[in-house]
Amino acid sequence: MAAEPPAAVELSGITKRFPGVVANSDIHITVGRGTIHAIVGENGAGKSTLMKILYGMYRPDEGEIRINGSAVRFTSPQQAIGAGIGMVHQHFMLADNLTVQENVVLGAEKLYGIGGKATAKIREISRQYGLEVDPEALVEELGVGDRQRVEIIKVLYRGAKILILDEPTAVLVPQEVDELFGNLRQLTAEGLTIIFISHKLHEVLSVADAITVIRRGTTVASVLPADVTARELATLMVGSELPSPETRESTVTTTPALTVRGLTVLSAAGRTLIDGVDLTIHKGEVLGIAGVEGNGQAELVEAIMGMRPAAGTVELAGDEITAWSTRKRREAGLGYVPEDRHRHGLLLEAPLWENRMLGHQTESPNSGRGLLTTGAARKDTERIVEQYDVRTPGIEVAAHALSGGNQQKLIVGREMSHAPKVLIAAHPTRGVDVGAQAAIWDHIRQARHDGLGVLLISADLDELIGLSDTLRVIYRGKLVADADPATVTPEQLGLAMTGAAEQPSPAVERISAAVEELKKEAPKGEQA
Numbered sequence: 001m002a003a004e005p006p007a008a009v010e011l012s013g014i015t016k017r018f019p020g021v022v023a024n025s026d027i028h029i030t031v032g033r034g035t036i037h038a039i040v041g042e043n044g045a046g047k048s049t050l051m052k053i054l055y056g057m058y059r060p061d062e063g064e065i066r067i068n069g070s071a072v073r074f075t076s077p078q079q080a081i082g083a084g085i086g087m088v089h090q091h092f093m094l095a096d097n098l099t100v101q102e103n104v105v106l107g108a109e110k111l112y113g114i115g116g117k118a119t120a121k122i123r124e125i126s127r128q129y130g131l132e133v134d135p136e137a138l139v140e141e142l143g144v145g146d147r148q149r150v151e152i153i154k155v156l157y158r159g160a161k162i163l164i165l166d167e168p169t170a171v172l173v174p175q176e177v178d179e180l181f182g183n184l185r186q187l188t189a190e191g192l193t194i195i196f197i198s199h200k201l202h203e204v205l206s207v208a209d210a211i212t213v214i215r216r217g218t219t220v221a222s223v224l225p226a227d228v229t230a231r232e233l234a235t236l237m238v239g240s241e242l243p244s245p246e247t248r249e250s251t252v253t254t255t256p257a258l259t260v261r262g263l264t265v266l267s268a269a270g271r272t273l274i275d276g277v278d279l280t281i282h283k284g285e286v287l288g289i290a291g292v293e294g295n296g297q298a299e300l301v302e303a304i305m306g307m308r309p310a311a312g313t314v315e316l317a318g319d320e321i322t323a324w325s326t327r328k329r330r331e332a333g334l335g336y337v338p339e340d341r342h343r344h345g346l347l348l349e350a351p352l353w354e355n356r357m358l359g360h361q362t363e364s365p366n367s368g369r370g371l372l373t374t375g376a377a378r379k380d381t382e383r384i385v386e387q388y389d390v391r392t393p394g395i396e397v398a399a400h401a402l403s404g405g406n407q408q409k410l411i412v413g414r415e416m417s418h419a420p421k422v423l424i425a426a427h428p429t430r431g432v433d434v435g436a437q438a439a440i441w442d443h444i445r446q447a448r449h450d451g452l453g454v455l456l457i458s459a460d461l462d463e464l465i466g467l468s469d470t471l472r473v474i475y476r477g478k479l480v481a482d483a484d485p486a487t488v489t490p491e492q493l494g495l496a497m498t499g500a501a502e503q504p505s506p507a508v509e510r511i512s513a514a515v516e517e518l519k520k521e522a523p524k525g526e527q528a
C-alpha cells in the first residue's frame with residue numbers, strides 16, 4: 001500500500017509571545033492537501049498571528065512548521081512564497097490606475113516578463129481555475145469580487161500552492177460569496193490547499209472541509225462541518241454559551257435627528273459620486289444603506305461628516321450644520337465609526353487611552369476648562385475596555401498591538417461614550433467575532449431606545465437586515481430602492497444592490513425602474 005501523502009501544512013507546538021501576551025500557545029493544526037481549512041476564534045484569539053507565522057512575517061518562539069512533510073523556518077514572506085505559500089489580504093493591495101496584468105506582474109517581472117508571456121500565463125491561470133478576469137481591464141473599473149480574483153491570481157502567478165485568505169467574504173455580497181466559494185472549490189480540486197480565517201460561521205460550515213477552533217491562543221478543537229452547528233462552533237470559540245439574540249422592537253419616533261437634502265458630491269475630475277441624496281433619520285431609528293462597495297457610501301459618509309465638499313444641506317437635530325467643520329459636527333453630537341480604522345479611526349502608535357481621546361479632545365472627560373484631563377481619559381478608557389470587552393494587556397499598550405476586532409470594539413466604545421445624537425457607522429462590526437458583534441448590536445439598540453439615530457453602512461447583510469428599521473439601496477450614488485427589513489432576504493437585497501433585481505419582490509421596491517433609468521443615462525461602456 002502506498003504511504004499517505006504528507007499534509008500540506010502541519011503546525012505543531014507553535015508558541016508566540018508578545019510583551020504581556022501569549023498570542024499563540026502550543027498550537028497544533030494539520031491541513032490536508034487539496035482541502036479548504038477554516039480557522040475560527042474570537043477576536044484576539046491568535047488567528048492572524050498564526051497566519052503571519054506561516055507566511056514568514058513573524059518567527060515562532062517555539063514549535064515546528066512542516067510544508068508537504070519538510071520542516072521549514074521562514075525568516076521572511078519571500079521565503080514563504082518560495083515554499084509555495086500565498087496570502088490574500090483582507091484589504092486589497094492593488095493599484096487602481098493600473099491594469100489587471102500590470103498589477104499581477106508588478107514585483108514579479110522576473111518570472112514571465114511583462115509582455116505576451118505574462119498575458120499567456122494569466123490567461124492560463126484564469127482558465128485552469130475558473131477565475132475570470134480580463135488582463136487588460138483597469139482595476140478601478142472592477143467590482144469587489146473581480147478585485148479579489150485579481151489578488152488570488154496574483155498569488156497563483158507567484159506559484160502559490162497553499163493560499164491563506166484573511167476574512168475573504170467580509171466585503172462580498174451573497175452572490176459574490178457563492179462565486180468565491182466556487183473558485184475555492186475549483187482550486188482545491190486542482191490540488192491546491194486553502195486556509196481561511198472567518199467570523200461568518202454559516203459560511204465556514206458551508207465551504208470548509210475541516211475547521212480548527214482557536215481560543216485564547218491555543219487550539220481547542222478540530223471539527224468537521226457535518227458534525228457541528230454554527231451555535232456549537234460559537235460555543236467552542238467562546239468557551240460558554242452565547243446569549244440568544246433579542247427580538248425586534250420598534251423605537252422609531254417622528255422627530256428628525258439628521259436630515260440630508262439634495263446632497264451631491266463630485267470627484268476631482270467632475271464625476272458625480274453622490275447624486276442628489278435626500279434622507280431623514282429619526283430619533284430612535286437605524287437607517288441602513290445597502291450597496292456594493294464603491295457606489296458612493298464612503299463619499300456619503302464623508303460629506304455628512306464634513307470631510308469632503310458637497311452641495312446640499314445637512315441638519316443635525318434641527319440645526320443646519322452644512323458649513324460646519326468636522327470637529328464642530330462631532331462636538332454637536334455626530335458620532336463616527338469610520339470605514340478604515342487605520343486611516344481615520346486610530347493612531348496606531350499611540351496608547352489606547354490617547355486613542356480614546358482622538359477626535360474628542362475638547363470634550364469631557366478628555367478635557368475640562370480648556371485643559372486636557374488625561375487622568376479622567378485614562379479612567380474612562382478602562383471603562384470602555386471593560387464594557388466593550390476589549391481584550392488587551394492594559395490601556396498603555398499601543399493600538400497596533402490589539403487584534404483587528406479589538407481595535408474595532410475600542411472605536412465603537414469611544415464613539416458611543418459621547419452620547420451622540422446621531423451615529424454615522426460604517427461597517428461597525430467588520431472583523432468582529434460573533435459574540436462581540438452581538439454585544440455591539442446590543443449597545444446600539446440600547447442607545448437607539450434612548451433616542452439615538454443611526455446611519456448604518458454595512459457589507460454584512462445580516463447586520464443590515466437585523467439592525468435597521470429602514471433600509472435603502474444605494475447604486476451609483478443614488479438611493480434607488482427601499483427594502484423592508486422585516487421581510488427582505490439577504491439574497492433579495494444582494495440582487496437589488498447589484499442592480500440586477502429582474503423580478504422585483506414586494507420586499508424591495510423601485511429598484512428595476514430606477515436602475516433601467518440609470519443605465520440609459522450612463523455613457524456607453526460605463527454600464528454596470
Ligand SMILES: Nc1ncnc2c1ncn2[C@@H]1O[C@H](COP(=O)(O)OP(=O)(O)OP(=O)(O)O)[C@@H](O)[C@H]1O
Nearest residue numbers: 018023043044045046047048049401402403404405
Ligand atoms: N504586534 C503585536 N504586538 C503585541 N501584541 C500583539 C501583536 N499582534 C498581536 N498581538 C496580540 O496577540 C493576540 C492575538 O492577536 P491576533 O491579531 O492574532 O488575534 P486574531 O485572532 O487574529 O483577532 P481578530 O479576530 O480580532 O483579528 C492579541 O492579544 C493581540 O493583542
